[in-house]
Structures are given as structure tokens and as C-alpha cells.
Amino acid sequence: MKPSRIITLNILIVFLFLLIYYFSANMSFFSFFKREYNVVLVMKTTERISEFWMILEKGAIQSAEDLGINIEITGPDLEDNIQQQISIMEEVIESRPDAIILAATDYKRLVPVSALAREKKIHLLTVDSFISSDDAECEIGTVNEAAGAKLGAFVSGELNGGDTVALISFVADSSPAIEREQGVRSALGNSFRILDTVYTNNNIDLGYTETKRLLAEYPELKAIAALNENSAVGAFRAVKESDRAGEILFVTFDSDLEMIQGLEDGIIKATLVQKPYNMGYLAVQMAYDLIRKKPVPPSIDTGSELITRDNMYDIKNQKLLFPSI
Amino acid sequence: MRDYSKRSSYSIRSQLIWTFSAMLVLEMLAFGITSSILFDRTLKENNNNYVSQMIFQMNGIIDNYISYMEDITSVVMQHEDVKDYISSTGDSSVRKALKPGIQGFLFSIKEIRKDLVNLILLFEDGDFISSNPEDRLNETFDFRHENWYLNAGLPFQKPYITSSHVQNLIKGRYPWVISISRSFHNQGEKEGILLLDLNYDVIQELISDVEIGEKGYLFIINPQGEIVYHPRQDLIYNDLKHEKIDPILAMKKGSLLSRVDDEDILYTFGSSADTGWTIVGVSNVKELLSGRRELQNFLWVLTLLTFTIVILISTLLSGRIVKPIESLRKSMQQVEKGNFDIKIDVQCDHEVYDLAEDCNIAIRKIKDLMLQNEQEQELKRKNEFKALQAQINPHFLYNTLDSIIWLIEDNENEDAVRMTEELADFFRLSLNKGREIIPIRQVIEHISSYLVIQQMRYKNKMDYRILVDPELYSYYSLKLLLQPLVENAIYHGIKNQKKEGLVVIRAVKEENCIRFSVEDSGPGIDPETLQQLRAGEIPDASRSGMGLKNVQERLHIFFGNEYDLFFESNPGKGSCIGFTIPLIKEPPQ
Structure with a gap:
């Protein structure tokens, strides 16, 4: 090799050195290899009224921050706006995120759009409310049957055999409604008289009037179980107004400020509180794991707590009942 | 001895590369490890x-804040109306009169401090005065069973401070607060407490701005290990996140390396004597050491790069060294094969060039020595040759002279003259002006003279034939080769025979040589001697033996070992001894 060529080579090498030094010193050269992940959370509602969804959102945002990924939160205005959620899903799929976390407003109607997401190689997870197909790679939420059973077991423990029990559910063909009812019924067993399930269509007023009707129609009614927040609020108002408030075994799902007072006053004997914060947090974490091709369980139970007047101010339950938003 | 035949592993190139690489790797390793350790530390x-430092400052800020709030409690307790109200236990008219004033006083304090959620005087009998006149107590729970009521310190003691909790004291409101409570006594009996609820958000705001890297944060625990503030409180209560609180509580101040939730965490913490709270700084070790990762990555790239360069340079360098050596070696192999005429040119400018030059000098010297040696050998051979020639004639001369004397004595003058003439011819041809190579014609003339003399000496006892194609006369031969053979033939084949003997001299041209032979009609050679002769062992005890040996040696010296004597024998009928010489057309100079 000629000396001149060696000199050229040396200059080149020195230049390369300086270049690498420059890159590693002045900018995070190696972060170039790190990819940014985008996750979209499609909630049931973006309404700022529902505490449940605001907390779930909070959990998701915290998780995304902890993991260092981008999160976008969207959803229909109202929980029963299924068509809007479907079109939002279509838009989200267009934007090609790495993963979508869906809280399905409908058990069946969200299936085609979910399949589309999977077709486009986007990871799909469902949170709180699931879909009937197996397109979701991970389901994160309360195991509703178990939660229902927990509540049913409490009722069963407080009643005598043969007592009459009313169930107030929200939507006839929603998976959580069906599963919760199944859970309650299986825990109650055959030793009680269970009235036909009443549906409120997630409407507080309907819950109120239906409960009023039940109380009037069945004076022998010993227990009422309301299976979601809106139904519970409506039922609570009816029970509170009645002269049997505090006497009747009234149990609910979820809680809000009104119901907490009911719990303090002894009108609500117990409420089963879900953990929306955990749902949001874990959903994003699972999405992250899926994106990074880590094994993820097909379903995660975020758990629930049975809250009574006695344990409602335990420090852990304070956080569940009074989430600081 | 070491076996150098497996050379590749010892080659200069690989040795250079290995040594350089090993040195580099060791150096880089040492550098990397020490710098990593130092960097880490x-x-x-x-x-x-x-x-x-941050914790120290934070403690200062919080202490300041809390002590300010404690001061507020002192101000309230020092208020004359409040004092009077406390001391008037059971006197409802006095209390009724004082209540609006106190309420207004509390209200004005709360107005100044927006971070106060509640400022309430609570009495053992269930009475209360709140800063907000609309407040109603939540009757579901008895405040007298709450921690902040039971544990409220005495007026002269430090107030009791709770961790963060939901305050359910006031009906319909469930704020997250930190409560400060202080009891008051009347005549040694606990009369009630002053409760001051701080908006939890304020504490949160004080702290949440503090950041320790991307993933680090601060949290606060009280002496009971309860969490006063934690930015991930939801995670903690939901069991998604954990902190190692017990060892921190035990140590109060210092730092602790721990592994929590699959992450390496560095806790740094300090306690405040005022509040009893411990502020804990949490640093993510992985993040903390991300600088090291970058350093390591850089070192890796550097090592890789240097490695490539080292290999490149050592390849180049070794090439520059090895190539001239290779060419030197090839040249030396030529020399080994006997080619001394090459000049080694290694085309380089370092030590190997000098080595090559030295080799050139050595080769030149060897060449000179070989030439010199050749010349000396030549001289030596000539001298030997001359000595051998000189051995041939004396006896023949004496015998012939004797014969001449006898001829003269017998008065056979004519024969004496002829013999003398032949003898003169014989010697003239023998000497031949010192030339060794003579035409075959002269060889034949010379041998004829010899045979004539011998025939005259042995009277009619022998006869001879010279059967040489005159075509061969113009070729050259070494002189005095044929004469000893003929002498031998006469001696063994004629001299002791009773019958007349015959000597036949032939010269035949063959492809590349001329074949001379001398036949006699004697008894032949006995098989044992023949075998010896053919093996080249010629006895030189006898004179004729000496002659044959002489011929053989001269043939070898002059023409090389492939030109040799040959022997044939037919027992009882005769023998034939001859030799071959190469075809020589020109006498050498």
C-alpha cells in the first residue's frame, strides 16, 4: 500500500472518530434506535361525568407516562352511542397505532371493526367491556361473574332461606350485565325467591321508577341488588324515599358521592367497587408488553372490593371510594 | 527442537495481529471497567x-409550612373568646354569645389561607364551631373516635399531624386532607380539639414539581409508615406498586439501594424533626446509570473501531515486513538450487533490505569461492594427470633399448635401425608437444609404432591387426589410453603363450561415442577376476594392472565417470578390454 493511501485512510478514520464522538456527545445517539410507541384508548364515553371512566383514563395516562409511550384517549360522547364508537375505531385504525385498547359499548357490534384492527396488524386489547369474538389479545377488567358472586354471597349471608330478592340489571345483552347476574344468581343458589330481573337500560330514572314499582308490588321483598352505577343510583333514590330504607338489604355495584352517603347512612348495605385505575394502568402495560412481543395472559382480573359501612374508611378503600381525580 | 514446519500459527503477521489485538482488548477492558466504576460512583x-440536598430543602419548605399552620392553631388558641368559650363548660348562654364571634374569627383566618379546608373547634360534648357557618357534622361517624381527635397533643405539646386521608367530618364533603389537631383542656379535663385540615393538593403541589430524572420522584411517609404523599398513590393502594418503607423508617436518614417491582431503586431520605415525616427521594438506578450505558456504548464502538484499525494496520505493517522476507526466501531457495547468478531485490527500505544486501554479498562471495575452487581443482587434476602419464613409459624404454642392443650385438643392424626409428616415433607421439588431446590418427600411428617394436621384440611370437575406420582419424582422443591396454594384452595374452598370439585393435564409431577395444588370443580372464574388474576394482600390484588403473582414472578425470573400461572374456580363447570416449571433433583450447 502506498504511503499516500495510508495517510488518506488515517484521515478518514480520524474523521469517523470525530463524527461518532460528536454524535454520542451532543445527542443521545443511541436513542435513535429506540422506537416510540403509540397506544390509543377508545373508551365507552368521554363524558366528564362518569367517575369510573375518568379514573380509568387517569390510570392509563399514568401507565403511559411510566412506560414512556404515547397515549391518545378518545371515545363516543355517550355510552350508548355504539355507531359513533365504531366510526371512531375506524378512524383510529386509519392512524395505524401500535395498539388499541377498547372498552366496547356493544358486545357484538364492535366485532367487525376489531377484526379489522387485527387484520391491519394492530394489537387489540379490551378493557372493562369485552367483545364476543376472540380478536382481543388481552381482556383487562373485573371478572364480572366472580364480582357478582361476591355480592351474592354477601346477600346470601344476610338473608334467611326463602326470602325474596330482586335483581336490577342495566342492559339485557351486555356481557358484564349477563355475567354479573349469573354470578349473583349462582351465589344465591336455590334457597331464595329471586324475582325476574329488571332492566334499567342504564337509565337512572328508569331505575328509580322500576325500584319504586318493585317495592310497592312486593312488600315481602327482603333484598335488592343493583348491578351497575346508574341502576344503583336510581334504585338508591327509590329505596331512600321508601319507609323501608335501612331495613331492606340493598346492595349495589360501583359508587358515587350520593351512594357513599347512602353507605354511611346504612341505606346501602354493601357495594362492590371495581378498580378502574388498575384497569387503565394494566391495559396500557399489557399493550406495551404486546408491542414488545412479550407473553401476555389472555385475561387479567383487576379485582373488586366489597365495601361496607365498617370498612369504607380503611386507607385502601378510601382511595377506591374517593379517588382524587 | 521446535517444529517450525507448521508455520502459519507463528507467522509474523498473525503474531502481530494477535499481540496487538490482545493488547488492545486488555487495555480497553481495563479502561472500560475503571471508567465505568468511576463513572458509576x-x-x-x-x-x-x-x-x-433536595430533600433537605423540601423538609425545610414543609417544616416551614406546617409550623406556619401550627402557628395558626396557636393564634386560635390564644384568642380570648376561644379561651373563654373553652373555660365556660356547661354555660350555654355564654357559649351562645361567644360563638358568632369565634366563628367569624375562624372564618377570617380561613379566608386568608385558601389552603385550609376545615378550621373547626370540636368539643367533647359534640359541640363544634366551624369556620363555615353552613357546615353540618356528618352524624354517621363519631369524631371522638377518630385518630386525630384521640391523639391530639396537649396545648403546650406539638400538634398531632395525620397522614393524608379522606375527611368525612362535614356532611356531604369528602376532601382529601392532612389534619393537624391540638387539644385543649379545662380544669385538667380534655375539653376538645382544634382541627385544621390542610388541602392535600397543596402538599401535592409543593412536592410534585420536584423531579428526579424522568422516572424519579419524592414521597413522604409519617412515623407510622403511612403514606402522607406519593405521586403514584393510586398504584400503591391498588397494589400495583410497592415501596420498601420499613428499612427507611428504621434508618431515618441516608440512602438505600433496593430492588422493588423488578426495578433497581436508590432511596435517599431524610426526616424532619418538626413533622416527624420522612421525605424519600426515589431514583431509578437504570435511568441514573443511563449515562454509563451511553459511555459503554461509546466504548464499544470505539473498541470495535480501534480493533478494525489495529487489524488493518497490523495487516499492512506485517505485509510490509513479511513480503520482502518472502521474496528474500524465494531468492534464497534459488540459491539453494545452485543459481548464484541472481541478485536479490526485496523492494523495501527497512532492515530486511540490509539483510537482503548482506545475502547478496554472501552469494557473491560464495560464487567467487566456488570459481576459485573450480580452478584449483582443475589445476590439481592437471598435475595428477601429468603424473599419471609420466608413469607409463620407463620400462618399455629400457626393454626396447635392451632389444636394440641385442639387435646390434647380433648385427641385425637393419632391424636395430627400424626399431630405433619406431622408438623415436613412439616417444615423439607420446610427448606430442605436451598436448593431451590428439587426433585418432596419431593415436593409431603411436600404437602402430609400439606394436612394431613389440613384434620385433617378441620375434614371430605375436601378430596384430589394427581395424580402425579412417573416417575416425579426424576425431580426437586422449593420448596414451590405448597403449596400456595393448601392453596388458601382450603381457597376459602373448608373452607366456607357447603358440603365436594375435592382438586386434578396433575403433568403432557409435552414436555419441567412439568405442576402442583391444582383443588378445590369450587364455582369457578367470571369472573371479572378471567380476572384480567389472566392479571397477582393478588390482594395481602388477605393472599392467597399474596401466589399466591409470587409464581408468584418466577416463574418469577427463570425461567423467560414465566413461569407463569394459572387460570381456572367453576362457581359453582370449579376452577383450576396451573403453569409450565421447566424440571430440575439435581439440579444446
């Missing part, structure tokens, strides 16, 4: 210092 120390 510095990073951790810096972080510790930074976080400790």
Missing part, C-alpha cells in the same frame, strides 16, 4: 448529593 454520589 460519580453518578451515584452526585445523585445522592443532589437528592439529599
